[in-house]
Amino acid sequence: MTPLVERTAELRALDFVLGQGFEGNGTAVLIEAPAGTGKSTLLAEAAALARMQEARVLRARCCPREARVPWAAVRQLLDPHLSDEDHSLLDGNQAVPPPTGHEGGTPPVDRFHDLYLTLLRLSRRAPLALLVDDAQHADDLSQQWLAYLARRLHGVCIALAVATRTASGAPDGVLTAELVACPEFPRLRPRPLSGQGTAHYLADRLGQALGEETAALCHRAAGGNPALLDAVAEALARTGTPPSQITQRQAAGVCDRALLRALPLLLNRHAPAVAAAATAVTALDRVADLPLLAHTAGIDLPAAEQAVTALEDAGLLPAGPPWQPTNAVITQALTAQADEHTLDKLRSRAAEALRDLGAGPTEIADLLLRTTPDGRHWRVQVLHEAARVAGERPDPPAARAYLRRALAEPPADSYRPELLTLLGITEVQLAPGSAVGHLRTALEGEEDIGVHAALVPHLAEALARTGRAKEAVALLDKLAGRIGEDDRETLYRLWAQGILVLLEETPHMADAWVAHANIADNVAGSSPGQRLLLAALALKTTLTGQCASTAAGFADRALARREPREEPALTAAFAATALLHADRLTDAAHCCDQLLGDDMHDQPAPLRSLFMAMRAKIAHRMGDLASALTLSRQALALAPPGQRYQPYVTAQVINALIDLGETEQAEHLCRTSHQGPAGNHWSWAVLYAARARTHHTHNRHHTALRELDACARQMHNGGYDNPALVPWRSHAALVHQRLGDDETAMNLAEAELVLTRRWGSPRTIATSLRTIGRLQTGPAAVTTLSEAAALLQATPARHDLARTLTDLGEALHATDRGTEARTVLRQALDLADASGAAPLSERAYHALLATGARPRRKRQSGVKALTEREQRIAALAAGGMDNQAIATTLFVSRRTVEFHLTHVYRKLAIDGRADLSTALATGQIPQQDPAASRRATPQSRPPSPDTVR
Structure with a gap:
């Protein structure tokens, strides 16, 4: 016999029912389950339990062939135990209608009662166990008599156990309905x-x-x-x-x-609706909606409900919704029953049902991808719309798949050029070679100059990505020559797009094109097209490391007359990039804040991610590490894998974590970040440098050098070797110093100083000087580090100042200038403590101790425990400013203000803003004038001590 496993609860229930019946408290139990779940085995075990208690077992197993034979099930139960006289009760072939009110006869109640009395006589000799299997196939008379019996079990020595198969295709009989209607009768539903x-x-x-x-x-x-x-x-x-x-x-x-x-074979034991539902689920892989399943399978909603319940109970589907095959083997077995043509028809029917049910285009399009094209117009439209949605997410691979399929349907001839155009633009990043073919096909025979102006930049980018930059330049020049003087705005936009296209792969080719076409001449910034061109020139000048002043000049002209509602968002983004790397941090912060506030939700996710990451980098350099981490994490959440700015965004998170002392989190992010670049985009260089910082922090110096070598190759191949973007030589110099190779270290640092002086921004020069100062010893180190600190004092880059002052203090102490060293190190410690950058704070503290000073420990509570930033935020809040106004005044995020105020309340042991004025007055912290605060320079939160950003 099949072993009983995990049926303890069912056996306990059966034992209880049998015990009650044999003690004169007759009762019944209903076992409901789909085919194959062990109902018959449970009844066999019940028979064995009954015999152990010396009860008489009466069994019947119903079958479809006897479903119309009157008394068939009762005869199986009683025939061996009835006398000849009792057998006469089962004579006659009258059929009795089910109790639904139909005309044509009434149940033979007298005969029912006589049979009941006969059964009572039998039970007086020994307790009775009546076991009925597959009751869904029992004939009507037998079902009605067993239901009659079930209502009269109380006080007799009879136990009734009925097993019925769910979703069998047979209509629910009166017996099952009677047992279900009686709450005192237990219902067993054995599970897989x-x-x-x-x-x-x-x-x-x-x-x-x-x-x-x-x-x-x-x-x-x-x-x-x-x-x-x-x-x-x-x-x-x-x-x-x-x-x-x-x-x-x-x-x-x-x-x-x-x-x-x-x-x-198992499915065939159920109703046809069960097999139909199973095949439909297999065809669709996953079904989340019961009406969709019913429509696809071609069955009504109640049948679909019964079918999925049976499949769940049989272990063939997990409990849903959604429903999907539990494993590949079951999928294969179900698929083997239906040919591919049938599955295709089911998927097509499901796609139409989804459309009728109001599903989104993406859900419908994903299903259409698995069907055979048939050229229906609604399919092309849905695929087109799904591609648009995928482009907004963005998900270029999905958009490409939808567009390729829309073209395969095929579309109407008038619709085809539009789809080809969208496919070509989508493929520029994914498959530039294919994009070239599609865009050229879309342009064939097209005379409209506007269409050419819109598509040629994308075609040029695809050509540049396939190593045909000269062909791309010739194409742009040819189009520029066709644009008349009366449409200068289109020409400016074309030039801007051309510069951006060439910057992506060959920045120096962009330089050459700008020079020979006189693109930068007489661009005043009086129109959106001119301002976009100026922003593109600013970005080009920044990436190629030519001159910070020139880049900032282009950016200023691009932003001078900016109208946010009319401008492309990239205008401000590129201008802010130039200002950031020219060390115009306050101006760059203003620009980014405007970007983040100007209908930010309307911008595509990649651009929103870039804006937030730029603002995070500015906050980091200005010393607001809490905002830097918050903004960069928000930016990372918006940057999907494979998106071009994602490496840049990831780098901002890593750098913020390192400087806050969260090195384990930084290392985890390094391990999970992308490991290989796509093209020559500059954002990969930033990520390589950030990963190198992590390895350097953990003393994995050779691994750090490998990352920096990759960074150097990326910048060299891309043609954008500007230390303002990534000072990889300074970082590599410090790693080589750790490894004892002082000569290589100094060569790298001096080579970078040449490049930084050519670029000309103070922070970038100070970074190179700080590295050289750390490589030097004695008075030379003091002189070089003092020059670096002097440059930083005049900038908002307080983060870099804290590190440089720490280096300078150590150099002064090494040359026996203790008094000066203590002064410098106290300033460095104040900056480090205010920022919460634990590694640098510890370094500055121990350096100060080494000079013989006895700096007091930081207090953990009270007014004197407040950091400088906390004091300023608390003073502004006490003066009546709300959190957003404070954030705007101090160029930080609102979240940062809330973060610091929470710490203020805790340290001051107050409940909130209402008690702030009193607490500050008691501690004698001066109330600040908001106007004065706007003029104040934000303080920094210094980074980790031994690496360069």
């Missing part, structure tokens, strides 16, 4: 076996346990369904291999073959 239960089940069947992983594989294959596990066990036994030696690979093949044979 668990993984552990499957292992025990197969061990009992095979006589020996399988390996743990092999048993788990069998469980996944059969879904815990006992009938399917029987087929698997039989197939495993036929291999002749001892169960403990059966490998996973061998078991996988056995399960595949066994289920391909057994699963169709």
Whole structure:
């Protein structure tokens, strides 16, 4: 007999019912489950339990062939135990209608009662256990009599157990309805076996346990369904291999073959709707909506509900919604029953149903991708709309798939050029070679200069990405020559787009094009097109490292007459980039804040991510590490994998974490960040440098050098070797110093100083000087570091100032200038403490101790425990400014203000803003004038001590 596993609750319920019946408190139990879940085995166990208690067992197993034979089930139960006189009660062939009010006869109540009395006489000799299997196929008279009996069990020695198959296709009979309607009758619904239960089940069947992983594989294959596990066990036994030696690979093949044979037989024991629903789920892979499943399978909603319930109970589908096959083997077995043409028809029907049910274009399009094209216009429209949505997310690979499929439908001839154009633009980043072909096809025969102006820059970018930059320049020149003087605005936009296209792969080619076409001449910034061109020139000048003053000049002209509602967002983004790397941090912060506030939600996610990352970098340099981390994490959440600015965004998070002392988090992010670049985009260089900082912090110097070598190659190949962007030589110099190679270190640092002086921004020069100062000793180191500190004192880059002052203090102490060293180190410690940058704070503190000073420990509570930034924010809040106004005044985010105020309230032991004025007055912190605060320079939060950003 099939072993009983994980049926303890069911057996306990059966034992209770039998015990109650045999003690004179007759009752009934209903067992409901789909085919193959062990109902018959439970009834067999009930029979064994009854016989152990010396009860008489009366059994019936109904079948469809006897469903119309009057009294067929009752005869199975009672025939062997009735006298000749009692048999006369079952004579006659009158059919009795189900109790639904139909005309044509009434139940023979007198005969029902006589049979009941006969049964009572039998029960007086010995308690009775009536066991009815597959009751869904019982004839009407038998069902009605058993229902009649169930209502009269109280006080008699009779127990009734009825098993019925759910979703069998047979209508629900009066017997099941009667048992369900009586709450005192328990209902048992045996479930599929668990993984552990499957292992025990197969061990009992095979006589020996399988390996743990092999048993788990069998469980996944059969879904815990006992009938399917029987087929698997039989197939495993036929291999002749001892169960403990059966490998996973061998078991996988056995399960595949066994289920391909057994699963169709199991489904055929249910109603056709169950097989139809299973096939529909297989065709769609995943169904989240019951009406969709019903429409796809071609069945009504109640039948669909019964079908999925049966499939869930059988272990063939997980409990849903959504519904999907539990594993690949079941999918394969179900798919084998339907040819590909049938599956295609089901998917097409489902796509139409989704459209009718109001589903989104992406959901419909994903299903259409799995169907055969048929050229219907609505399909092309849905695929087109799905591509548009994917482009906004952005998800270029999905957009490309939808557009390629829309073209394969095929579309109407008038619709084809538009789809080709969109496909070509989408493929510029993914498959530039294919983009060239599609864009050229779209331009064939097109005379409209506006269309050419819109598409040629994308074609030029694709050409540049395939190594044909000269061809791209010639194409742009040709188009520029066709644009008349009366359409200068289009020409300015074309020039701007051309510069950006060439910057992507070959920045110096952009330089050459600008020079020979006189693009930069007489551009006043009086129109959106001119301002976009100026911003592009500012970005080009920045990436190629030519001159900070020139780049900032272009940026100023681009922003001077900016009208946010008319301007492309890239105008401000590129101008802000130039200002940031020219060390115009306050101006860059204003620009980014405007960008983040000007209908930011309308911008594509990649641009929003870039804006936030730029603002994070500015906050970092100005010493607001809390804002830097918050903004960069928000930016990272917006940057999907593969998006061109994602490496840049990731780098901002890593740098903020390192300078806050969260090195483990930084290392985790390094491990999970992308490991290989796409093209020559500059953002990869920034990420390589950030990963190098992480390795350097953990003393993995050779690994750090490998990352910096990759950074150097990226910048060299891209043609944008500007230390303001990534000072990789300074960082490499410090790593080489750690490794004892002082000569290489100094060569790198001096080579970078040449480039930084050519660029000309003070922070960039100070970074190179600081590196050289750290490589030097004695008075030379003091002189160089003093020059670096003097440059930084005049900038908002307080973060860099804190590190430079720490280096200078150590150099002064090394040359026995203790008094000066203490003064400098106290300033460095104040900056470090105010910022919360733990590594630098510790370094400055111990350096100050080494000079003989005794700096007081930071207080943890009270007014004197407030950092400088906390004091300023608290003073402004006490003066009546709200959080947003404080954030605007101090060029920080609102979240940063809230963060600091929370710490203020804790340190001052107050409940909130209402008590702030009193607490500050008691501590004698001066109330600040908001206007004066706007003029104040934000203080910095210094970074980790030994690396360069």
